[in-house]
Amino acid sequence: MAYADNRGTDDPPQEFYDHSLKLWTDSGTQEAYCRSSEYQLIDSAKYFLDQIETIRREDYIPTDQDILRCRVITTGISKIDFTLKDAAHDVNFSVYDVGGQQGERRKWIQVFESCTAVLFVADMSSFDLQLREDSTRNRLIESLDTFKQTWNNRFLKNVSIILFLNKMDILEEKVNSGTSLQTLADKISEDSPYYAHLQNFKSYTPSDDEVREFVDAQPANIDTSGPKSNDNTTRPRSRSRGSSISRKADINLLNKTIPNPEVIKTAAFIKNMYMAIVHDERRMSVHDSHFCRYFYTCAVDTDNVRKVLEGCRSIIIQTWLDKIFVLG
Numbered sequence: 001m002a003y004a005d006n007r008g009t010d011d012p013p014q015e016f017y018d019h020s021l022k023l024w025t026d027s028g029t030q031e032a033y034c035r036s037s038e039y040q041l042i043d044s045a046k047y048f049l050d051q052i053e054t055i056r057r058e059d060y061i062p063t064d065q066d067i068l069r070c071r072v073i074t075t076g077i078s079k080i081d082f083t084l085k086d087a088a089h090d091v092n093f094s095v096y097d098v099g100g101q102q103g104e105r106r107k108w109i110q111v112f113e114s115c116t117a118v119l120f121v122a123d124m125s126s127f128d129l130q131l132r133e134d135s136t137r138n139r140l141i142e143s144l145d146t147f148k149q150t151w152n153n154r155f156l157k158n159v160s161i162i163l164f165l166n167k168m169d170i171l172e173e174k175v176n177s178g179t180s181l182q183t184l185a186d187k188i189s190e191d192s193p194y195y196a197h198l199q200n201f202k203s204y205t206p207s208d209d210e211v212r213e214f215v216d217a218q219p220a221n222i223d224t225s226g227p228k229s230n231d232n233t234t235r236p237r238s239r240s241r242g243s244s245i246s247r248k249a250d251i252n253l254l255n256k257t258i259p260n261p262e263v264i265k266t267a268a269f270i271k272n273m274y275m276a277i278v279h280d281e282r283r284m285s286v287h288d289s290h291f292c293r294y295f296y297t298c299a300v301d302t303d304n305v306r307k308v309l310e311g312c313r314s315i316i317i318q319t320w321l322d323k324i325f326v327l328g
């Protein structure tokens with residue numbers, strides 16, 4: 001976009017920032033912002049609007065964080081090739097990025113055939129929001145349905161899914177400001193396949209292992225134990241890993257901050273809603289040759305992403321080697 005008094009540049013006039021600032025600091029706008037679950041607003045709106053004074057400066061250069069916060073809807077399929085070292089070998093990866101909106105999903109099948117693993121990014125924070133493309137559909141329910149279709153897809157019966165339970169920072173912010181998953185449990189139709197599960201939310205208490213796992217995954221933690229500390233799997237976990245550090249006292253020993261218990265409860269409960277799909281469907285033998293492993297993530301936290309992707313790299317390479325071994 002080019003502006004009338006800044007012809008030839010993409011920079012808005014300073015006047016634009018004056019008006020934006022006035023609007024954003026207005027009490028009515030702030031009140032409307034607090035009710036943003038009632039309409040469509042991008043997650044990063046506050047992040048950028050809080051920085052108007054910085055962004056308006058002529059010498060402003062977006063930081064990495066600013067770039068990560070931008071919203072660019074994916075349409076079509078883009079392929080990114082890169083090489084990573086694994087021990088002494090170079091391993092070539094191709095990542096296909098597909099769009100998550102309803103109209104984009106029918107294109108996914110084009111890349112199913114050749115893939116080693118699916119990285120499914122679930123938005124943990126949108127349990128109080130409706131879809132942009134269909135205002136009658138709750139976003140969490142839509143995501144669970146999409147996950148179920150992916151897990152059950154006949155072309156993916158040998159392909160494992162790495163589930164990113166993403167936007168944990170926004171979930172935390174929302175729950176801390178009083179938004180509860182209970183509202184969805186109260187209003188969901190009895191006909192919904194998730195009705196019965198959601199009715200357990202009120203009385204649900206996460207297990208010690210679930211608390212530990214959640215605290216371990218906190219973006220700002222100082223965990224130095226490596227990528228495996230932030231993962232879980234549908235395969236049985238070894239007793240040595242699960243049982244040795246599962247008490248709240250042990251969590252304190254690890255010097256981690258324990259978030260609001262309601263945040264942990266909400267996150268673990270939503271995680272269980274996704275994993276219930278895996279466990280329920282697993283009873284059928286068709287699911288014996290793939291698994292689902294999940295990670296709590298915050299995609300705008302580069303340390304968290306680095307740590308999680310390290311874990312994913314090992315999982316993907318191992319899955320690929322397992323396939324070669326079976327084929328050979």
Ligand SMILES: Nc1nc2c(ncn2[C@@H]2O[C@H](COP(=O)(O)OP(=O)(O)OP(=O)(O)O)[C@@H](O)[C@H]2O)c(=O)[nH]1
Pocket residue numbers: 042043044068069070071072073074075098099100101121166167168169170297298299300301
């Ligand atoms: N605060 C926060 N924002 C996030 C996180 N993950 C993504 N976002 C923001 O959410 C918005 C959407 O991110 P995208 O990467 O475009 O989402 P996408 O899943 O690729 O969406 P489609 O391309 O439509 O499928 C961007 O503004 C991101 O900055 C997160 O963990 N925390």
Ligand SMILES: [Mg+2]
Pocket residue numbers: 072073074097098099100
């Ligand atoms: Mg995208």
